[in-house]
Amino acid sequence: MDCIYCRRDSGPEPGIAHIIPEALVRNNATLPRGAVCDECNHRLGQLDSALVGHPAISFAIQFFGLPGKRRRPRERIGPVSRQTNGRHWQLSSKATIEGIDSSTGGKRTARFTIAPEPSFDLLLFRRALHHVALNYLAAIRGTSFVLESQFDDVRRYVRRPHRGEAWYFGERDGMGEHVPRSASLRLLRPAPEYTIFQVFHREFLVDLYHRPGFTAVAESEGFAVIDPETERIPPVSLRYVED
Ligand SMILES: [Zn+2]
Numbered sequence: 001m002d003c004i005y006c007r008r009d010s011g012p013e014p015g016i017a018h019i020i021p022e023a024l025v026r027n028n029a030t031l032p033r034g035a036v037c038d039e040c041n042h043r044l045g046q047l048d049s050a051l052v053g054h055p056a057i058s059f060a061i062q063f064f065g066l067p068g069k070r071r072r073p074r075e076r077i078g079p080v081s082r083q084t085n086g087r088h089w090q091l092s093s094k095a096t097i098e099g100i101d102s103s104t105g106g107k108r109t110a111r112f113t114i115a116p117e118p119s120f121d122l123l124l125f126r127r128a129l130h131h132v133a134l135n136y137l138a139a140i141r142g143t144s145f146v147l148e149s150q151f152d153d154v155r156r157y158v159r160r161p162h163r164g165e166a167w168y169f170g171e172r173d174g175m176g177e178h179v180p181r182s183a184s185l186r187l188l189r190p191a192p193e194y195t196i197f198q199v200f201h202r203e204f205l206v207d208l209y210h211r212p213g214f215t216a217v218a219e220s221e222g223f224a225v226i227d228p229e230t231e232r233i234p235p236v237s238l239r240y241v242e243d
C-alpha cells in the first residue's frame with residue numbers, strides 16, 4: 001500500500017498509525033496498516049507534542065489527569081503542571097485568574113485565562129491539525145481517495161512545509177460548560193471537506209484544500225480565524241462551574 005504522506009510503498013510490515021494522536025486521549029482508532037509508512041509515522045510524531053501545548057488542550061489533559069504515551073499522567077504539559085497526588089494544578093505565570101463568583105445558582109464559577117508558553121510552536125500546531133484532518137479523511141473516504149492529486153499540497157505541507165509556511169485554521173469553544181474527556185472528528189457538512197476536530201471543549205476547523213473562502217466559512221460558523229500572519233494565538237479563556 002502507498003503511504004498517504006510520501007506516496008511511497010509502505011513496505012511489507014508497516015506499523016500502526018493512529019487517526020487522533022494518543023498524546024491527547026488513549027484510543028484504538030487507527031488507519032489501515034500501511035496507510036502511513038513507518039518513516040512518516042515517526043517523523044510526524046513531532047506534531048503530537050505541538051498539539052498538547054495548546055493552552056486549552058493542556059489544561060483539559062491535566063484537569064482529567066489523562067495519561068500520555070508512557071501510560072501515566074504527565075507532570076507538566078504546556079503551561080499547566082499537575083502534582084502527583086492529582087489534586088492540585090499549577091498554572092504557569094502566563095495564567096491570570098479573572099475572578100471567582102457565586103452568581104450561578106449558588107455554585108462557584110471560576111474564570112481564568114491561560115496564554116501559550118513562549119515555546120508553543122504555532123507553525124507545528126497548524127500542521128498537526130491538518131495531519132489529523134487528512135488521517136480522518138483517509139479513514140472515512142478511503143486511502144485511495146486521499147492519494148488523489150488534490151491532496152498533494154496538504155501532504156507536502158504536513159510533511160515538508162516551506163520555511164514559515166502557515167495555513168489557516170479556526171477555533172471555537174463548542175461544548176458549553178460540559179467538558180468531555182474525548183476527541184473526535186466530523187465534517188462541517190458532507191462536501192466540501194471542511195473538517196471539525198473536537199478536542200475536549202475546543203473545536204478546530206481545518207480546510208485541507210487551503211481555499212481562499214476559508215475565513216467566510218469559518219466566521220459564519222462562529223470560529224475565530226487564525227490567519228497565516230498570526231504568530232501567537234491569543235490567551236484562552238476558560239470558565240469552570242463547581243459541580
Ligand atoms: Zn510515508
